Amino acid sequence: MTDGRTSFDYIVIGGGSAGCLMANRLSADPKNRVLLLEAGKPDTYHWIHIPVGYLYCIGNPRADWMYKTQAAKGLNGRSLLYPRGKTLGGCSSINGMIYMRGQARDYDKWAELSGDDAWNWENSLSDFKAHEDHYKLDDGSDPATGDNSRFSDMHGHGGEWRIEKQRLRWDVLDSFADAAAEAGIEKTDDFNSGDNAGVGYFDVNQRSGWRWNTSKAFLRPAKSRENLTIWTEAQVEKLTLDKDADGQLHCTGAKVHRAGKPVSVSAVKEVVLSAGAVNSPQILQLSGIGPSALLKKHGIEVVKDAPQVGENLQDHLQIRAVYKVKGTKTLNTLANSLVGKAKIGLEYVMKRSGPMSMSPSQLGAFTRSSPDRTHANLQYHVQPLSLEAFGDDLHDFPAMTVSVCNLNPTSRGHVRIASGDFRDAPDISPNYLDTDEDRKVAAQSLRQVREIMAQPALKAYEPEEYKPGIQYQTDEELAKLAGDIASTIFHPVGTVKMGREDDNTAVLDPHLRLKGVNGLRVVDASVMPEITSGNTNSPTIMIAEKAAGWILAGQ
Structure with a gap:
């Protein structure tokens, strides 16, 4: 044509x-x-x-x-x-590049709001599977058990949308997963079964170490x-x-x-x-x-x-808590030297693995902000690095970032044209933290981060809260600090x-x-x-x- x-x-x-x-x-x-x-x-x-x-x-x-x-x-x-x-x-x-469906209850709610059962979890699952190519089904079985029935019920194979494991791990992230388990968040090997509660490494949309768009x-x-x-x-x-x-x-x-x-x-x-x-x-x-x-x-x-x-x-607003750590490698220490950068580049060229293959967040967790919640309403993105703001240089000290977001915000915003010219950017106003409920969850989430970081599994790293700062304790202080350090997670x-x-x-x-x-x-x-x-x-x-x-x- x-x-x-x-x-x-x-x-x-x-x-x-x-x-x-x-x-x-x-x-x-x-x-x-x-x-x-x-x-x-x-x-x-x-x-x-x-x-x-x-x-x-x-x-x-x-x-x-x-x-x-x-x-x-x-x-x-x-x-x-x-x-x-x-x-x-x-x-x-x-x-x-994170492959994430959400929760079955999301789609059942869409079916309720639309009056059409085509949107419920069961029917939406078939549409997810229609284009999936999931690594856990590559050889017809789950490598851990030899049985693929659990994954074939939930995932598809042979479609266009490739899903793979990440090609790197970090000791400090493994320890965070252990600490989260000590705090009551069970480990999971699949965030996409309809109930994503748990802690584990994210699956990603990549093929052999390349982004799969x-x-x-x-x-x-x-x-x-x-x-x-x-x-x-x-x-x-x-x-x-x-x-x-x-x-x-x-x-x-x-x-x-x-x-x-x-x-x-x-x-x-x-x-x-x-x-x-x-x-x-x-x-x-x-x-x-x-x-x-x-x-x-x-x-x-x-x-x-x-x-x-x-x-x-x-939109999902993530609150970025930063902790200094000791006795372990983080990307801050690896990437802040010419030798370290050379090693990172060489590993990617030779193996398509290492830091150049990583998504912005490697480890994730889903949990409740308080016991009275009936479902996971918080999502963690945990990274072996830290910086002041997106696009800035990495800090010159070893650190990790524990970002947490409210999955079900009650704040509502708008997108409105700013002029009659199609070339002009519109007015984008998400109105983050605009409700008492969202501010309450923000304070709860920062307290929960502190609880996880205080678990025995992380004790060897001597984590020290760099942001927002341990001196801030009240709900009012934490909600205000959340406004200072939070950023969009682009959703x-x-x-x-x-x-x-x-x-x-x-x-x-x-x-x-x-x-x-x-x-x-x-x-x-x-x-x-x-x-x-x-x-x-x-x-x-x-x-x-x-x-x-x-x-x-x-x-």
Whole structure:
């Protein structure tokens, strides 16, 4: 297919985690002419593919939209960097590579909120498994027991989305896992069975020590299809909306800026908006679908007054506690010398292992913030390193970071256009720590970190609290300190939420069709009515798997 064609059966906007799968599935039938639009460049930047390269992709316009949040009261007036992938593969090209589904209760709640059992855990599990290629099933058995039945019930093999063990371990992390067990958090070998409570090493989306993004997984095998066209550096200005013969709004395509020139493209069947929790509501608002007062303020004609477009923003805020340690190696000590850096580089070149193969967080834990909780509502990301802030140099002393986040925040924010120009960044306001409940959980989580660090398993390292500081003890002090040291863990969701037909707060119906507009579906993390209890990348891919099935079945 030539680039000159502008009419297609399906147009997928956004070549990220959801969009790459959508392009693959929709183009699998050679009768379907599919266009995939990506505002960023191809994923040819070498740092995308080396796992530790996230350090050079986040905050780099080659792969990141370079967004920032508005100053937040809960963060004591601070604004945060808000990385979003701007390249083929989207956030899967710059994220932490952690494979995490969340909890069964997340999906059962989605089914309740949407009124559709297709979203429950059992049905969503089949969509997760449909594209999985899990290492525990590589030889047909679990290496530990020789029995694969437990894993085959929960995981898939032979799909596009590769899941592997991490290729390094750290003594100090093993000891933290022992300490967590001493504090009552049982060890686990699988966070993805529906109940992720426990402590263990994260599984990652890698293949043989290389990052495995959705571009490699889903676009690479589909690129040779004559019915699939991929345009990169093609940013959508707005959707084109007309009225059917019966007066119903219909999305017929999009206006796109490609190589600095405007191009109009049309879709015979559907437009699929997969631009993410920030860009999908932005594109809808720029197209005249959104809160009428906001649109009028920026000189945009109101095509459909949809007050909830851009609202309901949820994200995981991680509180980064730092502890100095003694008598053990951490990345601080290894990477702060030329010899150490040379050894790290050589190990990766020779074995594809070691620190260059590692995800930002290696060890994880899920547990309850207090005994009255019925499920794990905290997630730990534990790292054998420390720094003042993301992007800064490592500290010159051996240390570890114990980051903990509230999995079920009650604070809600928004994404709203800041002007009528599609090139301008939107107003992103997550409103972190905006509720008493979230501040309470923040204080509880910091106390729990201290409890784990005081266990016998870590005594040999003589851990010393560097941040936030042992002098801070009251709930008020800890909540305020959380605002000083916390940062986003890059999981924005919920800004174009789906729900029941009669739910006025839901923008989409249960099959992700935009209410009141034919021919338009939203398929990405923005559709989540509530955030999942863990990292959000793989749930987003599952959403795309489910939606692709509906589209192809005419549902």
